[in-house]
Each structure stands twice: as structure tokens, then as C-alpha cells.
Amino acid sequence: MFTQQQVVKLKVGEAGVIFDGTIILSSVYHMQEECWATTVARPGYPEVTERLKVNSSVSCNFGDLYEVRLLTANSYEVTALVTKLPLMESAESIFNTSYLLNSAEKGEAFTKEEAEVLKRQLDEMSVQIVKIITQVNKVSELTEAQNDYLKSAFNMLHEKLDTGSKESWRQAAYGVLASIGCTFMPDLQTTQSLFQMAGSYISSVPTMLLGRG
Structure with missing residues (x-):
């Protein structure tokens, strides 16, 4: 890929x-x-x-x-x-249609509340990604090196929520998911499924924020 x-x-x-x-x-x-x-x-x-x-x-x-x-x-x-x-139009559209990420002004950072909710969503997303990887590759668990790879990637996304702009985080998140897809997924179809799952976690953030109000 x-x-x-x-x-x-x-x-x-x-x-x-x-x-x-x-x-x-x-x-x-x-x-x-x-x-x-x-x-x-x-x-x-x-x-x-x-x-x-x-x-x-x-x-x-x-x-x-x-x-x-x-x-x-x-x-x-x-x-x-x-x-x-590879840039996949269907996968990239998940980020392009995210109100949270695309309504931002240039250089706009996440609020404390937005970052907190996204961090929780990232934690849940990483668990689901491991399940998907093991299922599609028909293995019971990931190797230590594979777990370290994923942990490093999601730690970076956590840190960028506190230090970067919404646009830079969007770019980093797309890159991380594309990299995971290319590294672990056997074909384009399963990679697109990975993006769709990740997109559901990101797109639900505004609703979750409203629920906290």
C-alpha cells in the first residue's frame, strides 16, 4: 500500500x-x-x-x-x-466534514473541554484499533514492538491536543491513521473501515460537549 x-x-x-x-x-x-x-x-x-x-x-x-x-x-x-x-478521498473526507476541526480559525487551539473529551475518545479509539488489527490479521495479540508503535502514535496525538492548533492536530491524526492503516491493514478496504471507525469517535465530540453543558 x-x-x-x-x-x-x-x-x-x-x-x-x-x-x-x-x-x-x-x-x-x-x-x-x-x-x-x-x-x-x-x-x-x-x-x-x-x-x-x-x-x-x-x-x-x-x-x-x-x-x-x-x-x-x-x-x-x-x-x-x-x-x-496514500491519500484516500473517502478517508480524508471524515476529517474534512468534522465541524470541530474545520470550523476553526487559522491557528485556533482546542479548548480545555474539547481536549479532555478528545483524549477520552482517543483512548477508546486505540482499544478498538487493536481489536480491528488482531481480527483482520487473525492473531490473538500484538507484538511488543507493535504495541509500542501504537502507544507512541497516540501519545503524540494526546500531546498535540495541548500544544498544537486544531489544523495541525487534524493533519497529525490523519497521518497517524494512514500510517497505522498502511502498517497493519491488509488492503485498502480494511484501511477505509479503520478511518470510518476513527471518524465516528471524532465526529461525536461536539455532541458530547453539548451534553456536558
Whole structure:
């Protein structure tokens, strides 16, 4: 299901060009926080910078959707996996029609109440995703590495609810679900089912907020 993937090694502080100049990638080490400020850019689009640790990722919608995952890193060199993810119109429409995400002004953050409800929805969603993955792949449980992968992805979405804008969270959530679909789902149909399930959790948030009023 992947359209393109490339593993790239970069010297910290230097830029690398990927996919024949389509993507420009660079990373800077932050010693105190033990993370790497990773910048992803594509000509004609605003660049995206995210502080990453090993096995964490950032998703960027540059017309095409890309995921950059840090595989290994130290103070002088990083290795990253850059994946061009498929954009599925039916799956993306779930996010495009979400009132909570698309009624926002540019740069608007989530309210405390919105973030609290979405966090609870994310927790329930992650449980359902594990059930779907095990069912479609006919396994009784996930491996430790697979569980760590999912935990890292949903922890990132939790953190972005408190620190990012609604638009950046929407982009990150789409990227996480597309990445999970490509990693765990055997075909496009099951990936679309994954998005539909996730969309039901997100679209129910405004109603839940009204119920708290």
C-alpha cells in the first residue's frame, strides 16, 4: 500500500534532499531535551518542524501525505524512514466534514473541554484499533514492538491536543491513521473501515460537549 519509501541518513544540522528533490529534510539535536528538532519541507508549502525522539514520527500534508519516522539518532547523525502515504478521498473526507476541526480559525487551539473529551475518545479509539488489527490479521495479540508503535502514535496525538492548533492536530491524526492503516491493514478496504471507525469517535465530540453543558 505504500507508494514510496526511502531510508535517509543525515548529519545533524545538514539538509538532505529526498524523492528527487520533492522533500527536504533536516534535524537539529537538542541536548537538554534529548530530542531532535526535525524539519520537513516541500517547495511551495509551509515547512513543518517537530521535536522527535527515536521511533516517533511527524506527518506532513504537502498535497501528498508524508510520514517521517526517526529510526536511530545520536548527537551527530540521524537515520529516518520517509514514507509517502496514500491519500484516500473517502478517508480524508471524515476529517474534512468534522465541524470541530474545520470550523476553526487559522491557528485556533482546542479548548480545555474539547481536549479532555478528545483524549477520552482517543483512548477508546486505540482499544478498538487493536481489536480491528488482531481480527483482520487473525492473531490473538500484538507484538511488543507493535504495541509500542501504537502507544507512541497516540501519545503524540494526546500531546498535540495541548500544544498544537486544531489544523495541525487534524493533519497529525490523519497521518497517524494512514500510517497505522498502511502498517497493519491488509488492503485498502480494511484501511477505509479503520478511518470510518476513527471518524465516528471524532465526529461525536461536539455532541458530547453539548451534553456536558
